[in-house]
Amino acid sequence: MSAIKVRPDVMETKPYVPGLTIEEIKEKYGLDTVIKLASNENPLGASPIAQKAIISHAPYIFRYPQNGNPRLNKAIAKRIGVDEKCIISGNGSDEVIDLLLRVKAQPGQDEVLTYESCFSMYRLMSRLCGISFRQVPRDAGHKQPLKALAAAVTDKTAIVFITTPDNPTGLAVPARELREIASLIPAQTILAIDEAYIDFATPAKEYDMLSMLNEFPNIVLLRTFSKAYGLAGMRIGYGIMSPELADYISRSRAPFTVSILAEEAAVAVLSDEAFYQKTLDVVQRGRKLFTDELRAIGCEVLDSQANFIMFKPTRNAAEVFDELLKRGIIVRPLKSFGLADYIRVNMGTDYENKIFLKTLKELL
Secondary structure (H helix, E strand, O other): OOOOOOOHHHHOOOOOOOOOOHHHHHHHHOOOOOEEOOOOOOOOOOOHHHHHHHHHHHHHOOOOOOOOOHHHHHHHHHHHOOOHHHEEEEOOHHHHHHHHHHHHOOOOOOEEEEEOOOOHHHHHHHHHOOOEEEEEOOOHHHOOOHHHHHHHOOOOEEEEEEEOOOOOOOOOOOHHHHHHHHOOOOOOOEEEEEOOOHHHOOOHHHHOOOOHHHHOOOEEEEEEOOOOOOOHHHOOEEEEOOHHHHHHHHHHOOOOOOOHHHHHHHHHHHOOHHHHHHHHHHHHHHHHHHHHHHHHOOOEEOOOOOOEEEEEOOOOHHHHHHHHHHOOEEOEEOHHHOOOOOEEEEOOOHHHHHHHHHHHHHHO
16 A cells, blocks of 8 residues: 655654653653743743633533634734734734745745744744745844845745744844844835744833834734733734735634634733733743853853743753753753753743752752
8 A cells, every 4th residue: 555645845844842741751750740941831820810711601612703803803902002903813823823824925936034043833834835944044142133134035035034032042132123124125025023922021112013013014923822921721822914914814714713712811811910910020030030040150041031041051951951850840952943052941930940940050
């Protein structure tokens, strides 16, 4: 019997490989408790208001959601101060990335452009859509290579992806610098700015790019409810873009991709200002603590504006990762990003941060 034939680019695609779960690590190492600081999740868990919304709407899960989620789009638009026609909500920001590729880039003709050691979904989604994927080297200090990206754009470049604050470095690009680069990118090329961690950047005004949407209709901002809003498991994100592009995407997408429970949780958490502010306080306090303490023991630490830091330990990063894992602490080794000497660790609760630092200092 012959093997099933699929597209060659699909055959060559390597699947996304997540780390071990907390349950798997407990079983493997015989641990009672595990601290997970590897996936940039909210250290406070989920908003109580969002949890109540999920429970109260559970009886209605036999119904289809309203297609396109206009109620959620309206709530998002009100929260950030844009026209609701500019919002596309999706099953995580990953779906919005996928939709952008499907609507804008032509398989076999166009390309996606970004930089090395970036968020893996750009490459994965491009390959699954049959789109050529190209990367340029980062600037010194692992910075986003803005000028190099602008110079590398050709008439085949459908989308340029920039992440700020960046994953895995945590480095952020001020809005004034992005405006300069946006002015150099052709109007027919979409500049997709992934802002999954934008809530944690300070001062906020320095990194606010919403005002650029009217100035540059080819800009798309990508955001998520997974980080500051604590809804990673609900899979919900959104894009902010020109009404024209949003309309094209609305016509082209599959129906009902955001579930009733995800929508209700997202609408609810937008009203939970206390949870949001507490999250920012915990993250910013933990970020300073990690940065100061790790530098004090000789580690290289990048200046992060996200809810995590990237650091280079004073001994082999892979060994440090393994030793932390044996002690019930999960962090993210960055070999898969092409940064084998570095580790990424997100802020936890004050207690989790204390345990991580104590254990790491003992190892180093």
